[in-house]
Amino acid sequence: MRKNKFLIFNCLILVGLTCQVSCKSDPVDSDITKASAASFEALRSDFIDSKAQGVNFPAESGVDFTSSMGARVQIPSDCLNDANGRPVKGQVSLTFVELYDRGGMLLANKPLMGVNDQGQLLPLVTGGQYYLTVKQGEKDLRPGCSFHVQIPARHTGGIDQEMRLWKGLIGAEGNLNWLDIFDPKVNPAQGDEPRFEEGLGVIAGDTGQYSAYYDILSAYFGWTNVDRFVMVDGPKTKIQVQVPEGYDQRNSAVYLLYEDEPNALAQLDIYDTKGKFFTEHYGFVPVGLKVHIVFASASGQKVVYSIKDVQVTNNAVYTFAQGDLKTMDKENLVKMINSLK
Template identity: 45%
Template sequence: MKTLSTIKLLAVASLLFINISCKKEQETMRFAIPNAANFQSLRNKALHDLTQNKTFNSEDGIVFTSVKGTKVTIPAGCLEDLDGNPVSGEVQLSFVEIYDKGNMVVTNKPVMGRNQDGDLLPLVTGGEFDIQITQGTKILKSPCSYSVVVPANLTGDLDYGMVLWQGNINADGNLEWDTADKEAGQERGLRADEKTNSYNIWNGQFGWTNVDRFYSHTGPKTQIKVAVPNVYNNENSAVYLAYEDQPNLLAQLDTYNEAENFFSEHYGFVPVGIKLHVIFTSESNGSIVYAIREVTIADGSVVNISESDLNTTSQSQLITLINALN
């Protein structure tokens, strides 16, 4: 009887131990294991929410004014398919415009440009745009120039240092920018117009376009590390930098060290002594997970983000939080 009672007591104790252990695990694991596909879906949704569409006749061309006041003019009869055949009939314009770092984060469209040495460095933007024209499933191109007029007051004062950039999605799925030089005989460029307080773009290539210049800082710079919890990596999360007093700049840490679980970058572009906000984003069961840390950069700074720093939020709330950063 004593043996039977002992066995019963051990069984009850085991059940209690398992129950307590499960409760502790539930308490410590505040978020689901992040999923790369879910994270990309959040970004796709954010980009879809910004997409403006307009149907028009190719023979007529179009003058399209966006919700922010940017004007896109595509001349009549100036569209063809990718084989060079002229297009007629109804076509659809898709237009995306981004001016603030909040929308840059949720869509993963930071402003990082290649310099003459091939280094990827932060830019100050006057607006980034994606223009696509399709007919059914066909992607169309333009054999002649179209124009875009961007109000400068969407990003502050008119900046005469701005130039035109063309965007490309790299192998990691990140948008990076190159200066838009002449290509295939096409003229493209940008002019800051004082009379209309606008940036006037002419271009012959659809896709991502940006009004930008390199961020300038004369002091010393450093390479920083942002350490994240073990379950996060560069496929299911991302790290961005928002500089103090630079509302039109969003840098990205585009390298990830799997052995030590930290994000960084190649070139050591972060100014020593400045204040910035480190912005971490990921997902949990399809919801946005984020952390924002304010830091002052020292030489070789390491910023640690722990699970206790993380919170969930909505897309619109995260945009508001980021745009409110000084």
């Protein structure tokens, strides 16, 4: 009997040691502090500012500017007006931000969600997006004519002939939605403002090969995108993504990355305050599709994130726990997001 007690005692010790080794939970990042709405927005704004390029030029001379990634902005001479429509003379400053990858778009909170002709907000595939503004001092200027912007198609896998031109609109929650510039239902004429010619085409690039650039004839400054809607057949569903206590739409966001579609970045832009989960409007998520669900927030100067790889099921609920959260600097997170298949 004493021998049996000894064996039982040793087994209990062995089980305890085994549990300490194999049952121990993953370490929690104890340095994470929950972001305020202001600090989360600052992290995004700082990332956009880090991507900004620009040039000063005389308004009466126009400008021919080429970005670090090969985009070209050509504004004719005497094409700039002030807010009252009066022509501007003297020195002005151009600012240009270009985003071609979903990692950069996620950090900048510039997801790819477009309004269709029924008013629904649905995922897009991008050929690249940019932000363009011209100022004189602190005053924003307006174009007084049409001007050209050319963006390289090589950054998004080459020309897609189904692409259209979209105008960015910041919504009440601070998210960027895209309006088809050619659809009067979603982008009506603005009163008596002059309407300049706008369009999207493709041109040969420096390589001499056909369709090397998207050629945009634009009539407005701000956010612009070359996109088409994501085409995935089969049934769709709405999903819910629950996030840790203390996070909501003011200090965090949830995005969807579609497997094998590196040029799409969807967002779950609705937060249910009662159920404490993110979702979206119309049930656009394809059932059976493999997706990466990305939770994003901020902690100081670092990004708080977590990624779940799932195969979507009908009306699924996915949960991020506090212990799932990690931190990473902005540029490394961009690289990680872009490396996901």
